[in-house]
Amino acid sequence: MxxxxxxxxxxxxxxxxxxxxxxxxxxxxxxxxxxxxxxxxxxxxxxxxxxxxxxxxxxxxxxxxxxxxxxxxxxxxxxxxxxxxxxxxxxxxxxxxxxxxKKNYDNENLLHANYIASDFFSNNLQNNKKAKDYLLSRGITDDLIEKFDLGYANDSWDGLMKELQKKNLIKDALEVGVLVKNKDKIYDRFRDRVIFPIKNTQEKVIAFGGRTLNKSESAKYINSPESKIFFKSAQLYGLFQAKNSITKNDKVIIVEGYTDVLALHKNNFNYSIATLGTAFTKSHFNKIMKYTKNIFFCFDGDEAGKKAAWKALTNCLDELRDNVNINFIFLPEGKDPDDIFNEDVNLFINLIDKSTPLSEFLFQEVEKNKNIEKIEDKSKYIIECIDLIKQIPKGVFKTLMEEKLTKIANINKDELYKYTSKFDKSDKSDKSDNNKQIDDYNNEEFYILSILIEYPNLISKHAAKINKLISNNSAKKILNAIINMKEQNQKINISSLIEGFPDNKDLINNIFKTEIEDKNQDSAAETIKTIIYTFQKKLDENEYFDLLSKYSKGIKLSEDEKIKLKNFKK
Ligand SMILES: [Zn+2]
CATH class of the missing domain: 3.90.580.10 (Zinc finger, CHC2-type domain)
Incomplete structure (x- = not known):
C-alpha cells in the first residue's frame, strides 16, 4: 500500500x-x-x-x-x-x-468480467426459444428467471469470448474461468447450457453454474472453477435472494441443487438456499448464523442423502451452541422438491413438520446396523455417541444429549466419562478462559503497551523509561512505533501497526485484545509505575547477582560496583 x-x-x-x-x-x-x-x-x-x-x-x-x-x-x-x-x-x-x-485493492476486474458474462447470458436467454421452452417445461417462470438472473450460453465456442475481447477483459475472464485456455486457444467454458449465476451477498456475480441442454453431453452440470473470488465450500446458492426472508422467517431451508432452490422459492419458501455440490461446511454454518439459528436441511431420502446429512451433522457439531436448532427433512426416495410440489404443497409442509431434529438423527444413525441388545454392539454404540457428543460445546444442549445417552445405555453419567479420558476435550479448547495466557512474551511488557494504546496521554511521560526497561525486541519496535504515532498526533490503530510490522501480527493482536483492568487514566498511570518498578527491581537484582558472582570469583570490582553491591536493598 x-x-x-x-x-x-x-x-x-x-x-x-x-x-x-x-x-x-x-x-x-x-x-x-x-x-x-x-x-x-x-x-x-x-x-x-x-x-x-x-x-x-x-x-x-x-x-x-x-x-x-x-x-x-x-x-x-x-x-x-x-x-x-x-x-x-x-x-x-x-x-x-x-x-x-480501486484497482489496487480489489478484484474489481474479475467481478466485472463475470458481470459482463452474466449480462451476456441473460440477453441470450431472452432470444433463445429452445432454452426458454426448456425452463418453462420445468416450471421455471419469468418471475424466477428474473429473480435469479438466469441465462443461457449459446451453442458457440467464442460468443462470450468476442464480447469480453471488446471490453479488454480476456485475462480476467480466464482467471474467473468463464473462458478456458487450451494450447493458445481461448474459448467459452459454457456452451449450450442454462446458466445459474452464483452471487455473493452483495449481489456480485462470483461464479456460474451451467446445466446442459444437450442430451448427449455427459456432464449435466458444470461450475466455474474456484478463483480468487469464488470458494465453493464457503458459498451458498441463493443466499443473496433469500437472505431477507431468512431473517424475517427466522429459518432457512438448505437443499441440494439450483433447481431445488428455484422450486422452493416458486412455492413461497423464499428462505431456501443450496450448497454448490459440496458438503455442508463450517464456513457455510457461520455464514448462515448471521441470519438465523434455525436450519432445516432437505436431503434425498436415499443412502446418498443420509450420508450428506451425516456429513453436515459432523461438520457442525462443535459449533452447536444452545440456541442453534438443526433439523433434517428427508424426501421420499427418488423425488425432488419439485415432484412433491406438483403433487401437493401440503406434502412438503408435512415433511417440514415431521423433520428429524439433530438430537434424534445422531442417535438414530449411530444405532443403524447395530443391535444394542448385544453387548458388543452396545459398547460400540456408546463409544461412538460419546465421541460425537464430546465435540458439542458445553451447555444445556450438550448436557441433555449426555443425559439421553445415559438413559439409552442405562448407565449413570459418571460412568460415561470413564469410557474415554478425552470426554471433555471441547471444554479445554474453549478459548474464552485463555485470554490472559499469552505465550513467548513477557506479559508485563505487553500489558504496558496495551495501557499506552488505551491511554495514549500517558505515552510522553513514561515512554523513555519503559523503552529502557523493555527487553523484547519486537515489543521495543512496537513501543517506538506507538511513540512516533503519538508524536505525530496520529490515532494509534491496529492496521497501521500490523502493516508496519507484519511479522509481529500475533503480538500486535495480543496487545490489542488484552483487557485493561484500569478504569481510568490515573489508575492506569499507577499500574505503569508499578510495572516500571518491578522491571527496575528485576534489573537491579540481576545486576546485584552478577556483581556478587564476580566478587565471589575473586574478580576485582570498580569503586562504583562496590558501592552498588553494598547499597543493594533486597
Ligand atoms: Zn466469536
Missing part, C-alpha cells in the same frame, strides 16, 4: 467510531472500558465479543475474530477492502482521493 493511502486510511479510521458501527449490527453493552455483545461470527449464549472504543478494535475470545472497522465490514457484510473503505468514507463524510485507487 502506498504511503499516501495509509495516511488516508488512518485518517478515515480516526473519524469512525467502531462502537457505533458495530453497535448497529450487534447489541453491545458497556463492560468496564469496553463493550460486550454476542459474537456475530460464531454462535454463542454468553457474550465473548469485545469492542474497544479507545483502541477502535474488536476481539472475540470465543472464536478469535478480531480487527478494526475495515475488517469488521469485510467479515460481517462480506465487503471487499475497497467497498469497506467506501462505506466508511460515506459514514465519515470524507471523499476518497483518486490516489486511493
Amino acid at each position: 502506498k504511503n499516501l493511502d495509509r495516511q488516508f486510511i488512518d485518517n478515515l479510521l480516526s473519524n469512525i467510531d467502531i462502537v457505533e458501527l458495530i453497535g448497529q449490527k450487534v447489541t453491545l453493552k458497556k463492560f468496564g472500558n469496553n463493550y460486550k455483545g454476542l459474537c456475530p461470527f460464531h454462535a454463542e449464549n454468553t457474550p465473548s465479543f469485545n469492542v474497544s472504543s479507545s483502541k477502535q478494535f474488536y476481539h472475540c475470545f470465543g472464536c478469535g475474530a478480531s480487527g478494526d472497522a475495515i475488517s469488521f465490514l469485510k467479515n460481517y457484510e462480506g465487503l471487499s477492502f475497497y467497498e469497506s473503505i467506501e462505506k466508511l468514507a460515506k459514514i465519515a463524510n470524507i471523499s476518497i482521493p483518486e490516489t486511493v485507487s
Whole structure:
C-alpha cells in the first residue's frame, strides 16, 4: 500500500467510531472500558465479543475474530477492502482521493468480467426459444428467471469470448474461468447450457453454474472453477435472494441443487438456499448464523442423502451452541422438491413438520446396523455417541444429549466419562478462559503497551523509561512505533501497526485484545509505575547477582560496583 493511502486510511479510521458501527449490527453493552455483545461470527449464549472504543478494535475470545472497522465490514457484510473503505468514507463524510485507487485493492476486474458474462447470458436467454421452452417445461417462470438472473450460453465456442475481447477483459475472464485456455486457444467454458449465476451477498456475480441442454453431453452440470473470488465450500446458492426472508422467517431451508432452490422459492419458501455440490461446511454454518439459528436441511431420502446429512451433522457439531436448532427433512426416495410440489404443497409442509431434529438423527444413525441388545454392539454404540457428543460445546444442549445417552445405555453419567479420558476435550479448547495466557512474551511488557494504546496521554511521560526497561525486541519496535504515532498526533490503530510490522501480527493482536483492568487514566498511570518498578527491581537484582558472582570469583570490582553491591536493598 502506498504511503499516501495509509495516511488516508488512518485518517478515515480516526473519524469512525467502531462502537457505533458495530453497535448497529450487534447489541453491545458497556463492560468496564469496553463493550460486550454476542459474537456475530460464531454462535454463542454468553457474550465473548469485545469492542474497544479507545483502541477502535474488536476481539472475540470465543472464536478469535478480531480487527478494526475495515475488517469488521469485510467479515460481517462480506465487503471487499475497497467497498469497506467506501462505506466508511460515506459514514465519515470524507471523499476518497483518486490516489486511493480501486484497482489496487480489489478484484474489481474479475467481478466485472463475470458481470459482463452474466449480462451476456441473460440477453441470450431472452432470444433463445429452445432454452426458454426448456425452463418453462420445468416450471421455471419469468418471475424466477428474473429473480435469479438466469441465462443461457449459446451453442458457440467464442460468443462470450468476442464480447469480453471488446471490453479488454480476456485475462480476467480466464482467471474467473468463464473462458478456458487450451494450447493458445481461448474459448467459452459454457456452451449450450442454462446458466445459474452464483452471487455473493452483495449481489456480485462470483461464479456460474451451467446445466446442459444437450442430451448427449455427459456432464449435466458444470461450475466455474474456484478463483480468487469464488470458494465453493464457503458459498451458498441463493443466499443473496433469500437472505431477507431468512431473517424475517427466522429459518432457512438448505437443499441440494439450483433447481431445488428455484422450486422452493416458486412455492413461497423464499428462505431456501443450496450448497454448490459440496458438503455442508463450517464456513457455510457461520455464514448462515448471521441470519438465523434455525436450519432445516432437505436431503434425498436415499443412502446418498443420509450420508450428506451425516456429513453436515459432523461438520457442525462443535459449533452447536444452545440456541442453534438443526433439523433434517428427508424426501421420499427418488423425488425432488419439485415432484412433491406438483403433487401437493401440503406434502412438503408435512415433511417440514415431521423433520428429524439433530438430537434424534445422531442417535438414530449411530444405532443403524447395530443391535444394542448385544453387548458388543452396545459398547460400540456408546463409544461412538460419546465421541460425537464430546465435540458439542458445553451447555444445556450438550448436557441433555449426555443425559439421553445415559438413559439409552442405562448407565449413570459418571460412568460415561470413564469410557474415554478425552470426554471433555471441547471444554479445554474453549478459548474464552485463555485470554490472559499469552505465550513467548513477557506479559508485563505487553500489558504496558496495551495501557499506552488505551491511554495514549500517558505515552510522553513514561515512554523513555519503559523503552529502557523493555527487553523484547519486537515489543521495543512496537513501543517506538506507538511513540512516533503519538508524536505525530496520529490515532494509534491496529492496521497501521500490523502493516508496519507484519511479522509481529500475533503480538500486535495480543496487545490489542488484552483487557485493561484500569478504569481510568490515573489508575492506569499507577499500574505503569508499578510495572516500571518491578522491571527496575528485576534489573537491579540481576545486576546485584552478577556483581556478587564476580566478587565471589575473586574478580576485582570498580569503586562504583562496590558501592552498588553494598547499597543493594533486597
Ligand atoms: Zn466469536
